[in-house]
Amino acid sequence: MGPRQCQVCNEAPSKYKCPLCLVPYCSLVCFKKHKEVPCAIEPVSAGDQPTAPNGSLVDRPIYVRDQNEILEKLQLEAIASSSEIHSDLNHERLQKLILAIDSSPDPETELDKAMEDEAFHIFSTKISSIIGS
Template structure:
């Protein structure tokens, strides 16, 4: 992708209004004051109306499905999980999740996070919501413990 202001190859940042890629703060300042930003924003708003007035997180890369992709309806169940709510009150876990979110190397960040018992507990709580264990799996787990 090319920076919308200076045409330098970049994939670092994107405009929060119109999703145009940019490479630096100076290019962003120039872009956000340009009529092009307003035009792109207007075009984006007419083509994408989020449900329930919720704005979806902008991303440079379009979503793609894999065998491991969790369907949206199961992800929405996470919102109602009390064990997850309790875990997310922990400031250490929140800091860890923020680090993973902005990491340049997501695999490395996840590998490091999986060394933290608190993060493993969080991951297991998420899995329990989106892919609950069967009774046979629970029994196997009890036998291994």
């Protein structure tokens, strides 16, 4: 499977996805153009979500019930710039847990299971500490 096409300019391969609606885009210019119109986030039933041949979900929209659950840019930047988080993300076990959550049709249940793992619990506590929650 090749790279996805930018859905804003339809000219370049996408490198990124909108954090709200997951529309693929290729550059900051396209992201800004995409953001000129607010993202339409609608709930999606499990039956409507596309799946890959291996059964994993593909580009599922994210439905946020409470806007306070969305991290601010500064919080995301703080996470991204943390050397401790970068170091933790190099651990294969943690990568597998995160992938399991991300590809699950029921990510909340998968997250609850991952929280039982001490390494994941410590990781999530670090992130909570960084974002101040």
